[in-house]
Amino acid sequence: MEHGWAINIGGGFHHCCSEEGGGFCAYADITLAIYLVLLNYQNVQRVMIIDLDAHQGNGHERDFIGRRDVYILDVYNKDIYPGDELAKQAISRRVELFSFTEDEEYLHKVNTHVEGALNEFHPQFVVYNAGTDIMIGDSLGLLSISKKGIIERDEIVWSKVRQRGIPIMMVTSGGYQRSTAAVIADSIINLNNKDLISLSGGIVSL
Ligand SMILES: [Zn+2]
Known part of the structure; x- marks a missing residue:
């Protein structure tokens, strides 16, 4: 919160809720992070989860059913x-989304709905679940987004959130191909090149 941004390249267990695990997810890190922020930062009363992993984020969703202080935007393969x-x-x-959705349609939807959600809710803290299992060839995500499309998606989210001065925490969630790690690295470097993060000034952790 002090630095304005953080990236945890090991997190994003979005199928796990407080009560039980699910879908490769053993603990509810997104829920836990939000509870810790709400507890420790009394000026934060509205939190948004932007979940762009290929799968529905049912873990944090189950934890926040009925909560008016947590807004969830979820874009997933139905x-x-x-x-x-x-x-x-x-x-x-x-x-x-339908299976095998491609860049143009996907990025248009991400752009429209991230903008719309931020304008509608005015969050004071954003958790961005940036799964890379949307990438073409991923046998679990079944979408057809290019590497360039993923980098552009992350840039769209970060620029809209950072422009508004809202603290953001990114977790990298699902991604099941050998090339996934390189795409995440390239995306983080792109965020740095676009001055959306400064690799000497925030928190990147494993
Ligand atoms: Zn996933």
Whole structure:
């Protein structure tokens, strides 16, 4: 919160809720981070989760059903795991994609809905779940987004949030190809090149 941004390249266990694990996720790090921020920063009363992993983020959604202080924007492939209808109640803005959606449509939707969500809710803290399992060839995500598209997606989110002066924490969540790590690294370098982060001034952790 003091630095304005943080990236945890190991986090984003968005299928786990406080009660139980699920889908490769053993603990509810997103829920925990939000509770810690709400507890320790009394000026923060509105938190947004921007979940752009290929899968619905049913873990944090189950934890925040009925909460007016947590706004969830979830963009996911509607054809794959988990299809959690109960958890969908917690989503403030739901964008369901068909399998094999490509860059142009995807980036247009991300741009429109991130902008719309931020204007609608005015969060004071943003958690960005930046799964790279949207990348073409991912056998679990089943979407067709290029490496360039992922880097552009991250830039869209970061620039809109940072322009508004809102602290952001990014977690990298799912991504199941050998090339995933390089895409995440390139995206973080791009954020640095665009002055959206400064690699000497924030927190990047494992
Ligand atoms: Zn995923």
